[in-house]
Amino acid sequence: MLKRLYWVKFISLIAALGEAWCGSLKGIADGVVLVVGTGMGGGIISQGKLLKGHHLSAGEFSFVRTNNEYADSVDYLLGMKGSSSVLSKTVAKAKGLPADSMTGEKVFKLIEEGDHTVQAIFQEYCRNIATQIINLQTILDPEKFVIGGGISANPLLVITIKEELEKLYLDSILNFVRADIEQSKLGNEANLLGAIYNYKQTYHLE
Secondary structure, three states: OHHHHHHHHHHHHHHHHHHHHHOOOOOOOOEEEEEEOOOEEEEEEEOOEEOOOOOOOOOOHHHOEOOOOOOOOHHHEHHHHOOHHHHHHHHHHHOOOOHHHOOHHHHHHHHHOOOHHHHHHHHHHHHHHHHHHHHHHHHHOOOEEEEEOHHHHOOHHHHHHHHHHHHHHHHOOOOOOOOOEEEOOOOOHHHHHHHHHHHHHHOOOO
16 A cells, blocks of 8 residues: 555656646646545645655655544555545445445445435545645645546536535634635646656756
8 A cells, every 4th residue: 555655646746747837737836736546646836846855755645644643543644534545445335335346436426416425425535635735735835736636537526625625714713824726627647748847857858
């Protein structure tokens, strides 16, 4: 599982470059890309450049702890709480189905059909992501968050994250700087375009 999370990290960095070059972060000096997939990958654009960090691990959102009481548990890492595959398995368990029988498409179909159990699971899933977006907004103060990854192709993901964010803001007496969230314009092509952009930068190509 940890190897898979590291792979998500690499893909997410490339996706962030793609979004900054010709996607939802084009022209944005400070932004964050969250790639929702088998983990929670990310990339941080700071002052127009990819933020790498001293140990080259900036944007490693999968390893963010989400629970103080169980801080040493892999189950409470953001890469697990925000994983689309974990979402599918949680829904399958709630419906009494085999873990590998549920897909993201089936989850959204159940939500759209009005399945209250699946709707509640999905809302909690999006609330977990929304909570961490508030934390990241507080720490990094980006102009915009971009939500990517395969599951983000369905607009319901970003819509629900926004709804859960709004609930958190309304329920708090603190004056948050409200996060601006947008669905990725590039989708899965962000990785490919980011790789091209990285190549052009490396070899100083126009």
